[in-house]
Amino acid sequence: MRLNSPQMNIIYKACIKASRSLIRDFGEIEKLQVSSKGPGDFVSVADKKTEKIIIEELLKAHPDYGILSEEAGEINKNNKEKRWIIDPIDGTSNFLNGIPQFAISIGYEEKGEITSGIIFDPIKNEMFFAEKGSGAFLNNSRIRVSNQKKMRDSILVTGGPRFSSKRRSETFDEYINISNKVNIPIRKYGSASLDIANVACGRFDGFWQWELNYWDVAAGIIILKEAGGFIEFLKDSSEKSLLKKNTVATNSKIHQELLDSLIKKNIE
8 A cells, every 4th residue: 555644544454354254255155145135236244244344444443434335324424524435345246146346445535525545356456546636556556547539449338227227228228329339349347336446547448327326436536536537427307316426437538429429318
């Protein structure tokens, strides 16, 4: 770790401690008990265990800080000035099927702005992290977004809508539309936080996905910005929750072209 602020040290320790349990569980995936939250959206014992370890570590350091997490919801909800945004396993479906493409994502938010964050892939031992004004890193190496200026030469990555999504058919149409437009390679890996992190380090040139949760993207916001990229959240006239994010994240150079290629019905 090249950054040594108190917040980064706290997040780092929480990630490392939680990852040990997560790696063990991933190695015994067939023995995990799984309970359904709904079609296409499952939560495992490992998910809850990982979240518990992270929350305990964060509360140990700052008992009064707010926490927003996927399973636990809000803790110390009156503290909106300083809070942690947690996704214990981003890519749960991958995890439950033995696919090594998932991450722990923790962002630190101060006065409504994400100022530091970590996205940790425990299987590949890749830790993406950044702090406002200090650059973005992958393990101990500085990272930057790609220099790709044209979408036709880009590699894009996207997620998919939930089964209950009203935009499900439109999202599929967007995929086909962009792919056919200039024969662009599009990948789909199933972990939004890792997708954004991979845009930050130049592996991909752009990413989009509608109806993401705030905890899916919080850490990625600061990592991508500090790597020189651009992330934008489009407003949805049908979406009332401030926690839902229609996300477009790029190396900044192809941003407008990607926006223009998306079907943005009901999104301003």
